[in-house]
């Protein structure tokens with residue numbers, strides 16, 4: 001009887017990664033082949049490093065299964081898991097290097113689940129009237145200081161109790177504390193909101209159990225989410241953080257960058273208050289954004 005020739009190496013503990021990686025050698029897409037080969041290499045090295053037990057492997061499968069089962073239209077537990085492991089921030093940072101030439105990015109987060117309602121400059125996005133009113137304003141420019149007329153600014157934040165509208169559909173009006181604004185001819189924008197407050201990420205699921213088991217708190221420092229975009233420029237997904245907020249140095253998702261921290265000022269100016277539609281004195285937060293030109297290559301990593 002003819003014995004078929006063996007062309008593939010059999011599995012062994014010592015060469016497990018190479019054997020499995022070789023099974024992907026015929027992957028037509030070179031990028032997919034590169035990613036899978038590297039993934040197998042690092043995954044096998046990890047399993048060998050900790051000598052993973054069968055019970056631990058089972059627990060990991062159960063954890064990931066429950067993470068998926070926790071996802072819904074208004075809950076993205078896998079993004080949360082990526083966030084608390086710092087992977088979201090790493091991917092974001094690698095893909096949006098600025099080297100100080102433009103506004104730094106940070107995580108999108110799991111709550112940009114609905115389209116922000118288009119609003120006019122000066123509008124109040126605080127639909128339920130809770131919290132401390134705050135005038136938010138700024139200017140969107142390009143890297144040479146050119147104002148970006150008509151830039152769009154998509155914003156969203158939590159309410160006074162630390163929840164996004166999609167987390168409290170029976171409490172908050174839809175679109176509460178969300179808005180899609182179009183900058184004026186000088187690239188300027190302004191709207192009324194409330195002073196952001198720190199809040200915990202959802203911690204009643206598998207990711208919360210991971211945080212509890214590792215003595216980590218679930219809180220994020222006070223922030224307001226932004227996506228700024230303009231034709232011909234690279235959009236930026238970012239936050240502005242409130243300077244006196246707790247947890248600035250221990251954000252559960254590692255999202256804080258020093259360049260994104262701003263003071264909320266108390267402004268005593270009756271004329272400006274009247275113009276903004278706020279009682280005097282009022283709170284104000286200014287956040288200017290600089291976008292990179294789309295036709296220029298992004299900065300390289302510093303090594």
Ligand SMILES: [Fe+2]
Nearest residue numbers: 109111223225
């Ligand atoms: Fe957030």
